[in-house]
Amino acid sequence: xxxxxxxxxxxxxxxxxxxxxxxxxxxxxxxxxxxxxxxxxxxxxxxxxxxxxxxxxxxxxxxxxxxxxxxxxxxxxxxxxxxxxxxxxxxxxxxxxxxxxxxxxxxxxxxxxxxxxxxxxxxxxxxxxxxxxxxxxxxxxxxxxxxxxxxxxxxxxxxxxxxxxxxxxxxxxxxxxxxxxxxxxxxxxxxxxxxxxxxxxxxxxxxxxxxxxxxxxxxxxxxxxxxxxxxxxxxxxxxxxxxxxxxxxxxxxxxxxxxxxxxxxxxxxxxxxxxxxxxxxxxxxxxxxxxxxxxxxxxxxxxxxxxxxxxxxxxxxxxxxxx
Numbered sequence: 001x002x003x004x005x006x007x008x009x010x011x012x013x014x015x016x017x018x019x020x021x022x023x024x025x026x027x028x029x030x031x032x033x034x035x036x037x038x039x040x041x042x043x044x045x046x047x048x049x050x051x052x053x054x055x056x057x058x059x060x061x062x063x064x065x066x067x068x069x070x071x072x073x074x075x076x077x078x079x080x081x082x083x084x085x086x087x088x089x090x091x092x093x094x095x096x097x098x099x100x101x102x103x104x105x106x107x108x109x110x111x112x113x114x115x116x117x118x119x120x121x122x123x124x125x126x127x128x129x130x131x132x133x134x135x136x137x138x139x140x141x142x143x144x145x146x147x148x149x150x151x152x153x154x155x156x157x158x159x160x161x162x163x164x165x166x167x168x169x170x171x172x173x174x175x176x177x178x179x180x181x182x183x184x185x186x187x188x189x190x191x192x193x194x195x196x197x198x199x200x201x202x203x204x205x206x207x208x209x210x211x212x213x214x215x216x217x218x219x220x221x222x223x224x225x226x227x228x229x230x231x232x233x234x235x236x237x238x239x240x241x242x243x244x245x246x247x248x249x250x251x252x253x254x255x256x257x258x259x260x261x262x263x264x265x266x267x268x269x270x271x272x273x274x275x276x277x278x279x280x281x282x283x284x285x286x287x288x289x290x291x292x293x294x295x296x297x298x299x300x301x302x303x304x305x306x307x308x309x310x311x312x313x314x315x316x317x318x319x320x321x322x323x
Contacts, residue, residue: 006035006043008281015263015285017307022266045271049280051123055149057287058121062110069111070146071118071248072158074126074135075255076102077265077279086272087127095255102265103127103275106138108146109251113154113243118250119290120283122146125276136162140170147174155179155233157248163230165210172232179231179244182216186228194228202238217241254286261300262286 006027014027024040062068076093079085079102087103104126111118122145124138133141139162146153155177158167163180171178184195188206197204199218208214208230216230217238229245258264264282267275289300298306 006040008047011040011044011281012285012288015282016288016303018263019261019304019308022263023268041269041274044269044274044277047277048273049277051280053280054123054283054287055121055145057284058110058119059149061119061287061291062121063112063115064150064152066115067113067154068151069113069244069247070143070151070153070156071109071111071251072106072139072142072156072162073248073251073255074104074106074161075258076100076104077259078102079265085270085275087125087130087275089127089129091126103279104135105279106135106142107251107254108142109254110151111157111247111250113247116247117290117294118254120254120286121149121151123279123283125279127272130272136164136167139167143170143174153177155231155244157244159248168208168211168232177231177233179229179233179241181245182228182230184226184228188216195226199228203236203241215241219245257289257300258282258286261289261304 010031010033011027014030015022018026018030023037024044025037027040028035028037076091076095078093078096078100079088080100082088082101088101089104090099090101091104092098093100093102106124106126107120108122109118110121122142124142126135126138128134139158143156153176156171157179160181160183163182168178182194185193187209188194188197191209194216197206197216199216203215203217205213205215214230214232215236216228219227219229219242221227227245229241231241233241262282262285264279267278269275269278289303292303293299
């Protein structure tokens with residue numbers, strides 16, 4: 001029987017340090033304590049971590065008085081060999097540009113417009129089979145939770161997937177402004193598609209069917225892609241809307257760092273409870289790494305290099321000694 005038990009601190013330390021293996025077996029092999037991989041698996045299964053635990057950490061890292069954005073987007077945690085893992089569904093992945101097997105995750109970031117810092121404040125695991133909720137339901141739930149927590153964003157930002165009338169009205173009901181990219185075939189005015197409008201640089205005020213008056217701006221990227229950035233903001237300027245729309249990219253960076261440096265999609269546990277606990281702990285690890293990034297001015301990838309470079313040096317010395 002192991003003399004020690006796994007702890008949140010130990011599991012987080014493991015996720016911060018490792019960059020190759022993320023299993024309970026790997027943790028048992030590198031742990032400074034005598035731990036069996038079975039005991040680690042049981043520990044991960046028995047926790048009951050919830051999304052609200054992220055807010056308990058993030059609240060101290062944000063300034064509610066700073067002009068800010070709330071940014072929403074989803075990501076798929078790829079599980080290519082997952083026939084026996086709970087929560088896994090086939091769904092479209094923007095990263096893979098295909099339908100893949102994975103766990104859906106809807107993420108909610110606070111973004112400071114002055115500090116330009118993005119902090120995760122909430123998330124939801126998408127599994128309609130277990131809770132009956134769609135991604136849009138989770139979107140609205142997190143909006144309501146943010147309102148209860150006293151957040152007053154300059155704007156709520158999201159992509160076209162979340163731009164349903166119900167979502168737009170939910171944000172308006174909270175008294176908030178939204179900025180999103182509408183699809184080119186979205187109907188405005190008298191049944192006219194956005195792509196058929198001649199939109200000036202300063203934007204065009206249009207009547208969005210089923211919603212009301214909004215302002216749309218047309219942005220053409222270097223690769224020819226056209227974005228119809230739309231907002232219910234009063235008298236918006238092109239520069240202001242463009243700055244807010246560009247800030248949405250911070251959630252894409254967040255998704256990449258979660259996957260590449262925190263092991264959020266690398267958990268091999270089969271039960272949904274263990275997967276949920278791992279996801280929560282991986283997000284906490286991201287926050288810890290972000291604090292260090294700000295404090296020590298070192299990137300997530302440099303932090304990973306600091307962990308392994310000593311071991312590489314020792315291995316090279318051992319190899320040279322044998323020659």
